Amino acid sequence: MHTLNKKALSEIETAEYIGMSRSFLRQSRMEGNRKGRTAAPPFVKIGRSVRYLKDDLDRWLDGLHRLEHLSESKEAH
Template sequence: MERHQEHSITNLLNETRAAEYLGLSVRTLQAWRVRGGGPVFVKLGRAVRYRPDDLNAWINERMAASTSALEVRT
């Protein structure tokens, strides 16, 4: 396994830590996984994990200067 891959695997966040990082509830992340619209995630068997870079990218995609500039997201 490459060193970069090993490093990224050790940095994966479980859904509790990802929710804390985003300031959201675990239930919100769970709902988004079913409906879509949330950050991308990694499924490892039964475990769900999030990469910090993906969470940051998801946050950056939602940057806006005003509410009128926001797209309606489902």
């Protein structure tokens, strides 16, 4: 995977890196952080292009709530 050496990732690379779909990224960019939803990862605009900084993605992933079992997901909201 070439994304390990890059600082700014495309939407396709980001989806692969975080293990989510491109539609998740698009929807989260449009909707922002809505209650009851996973917070959107931060992104930057370079001209018309959307890019995700790898350092931001690592911090975002590290900041997600970790669960011991599925019933916790209901308690967190």
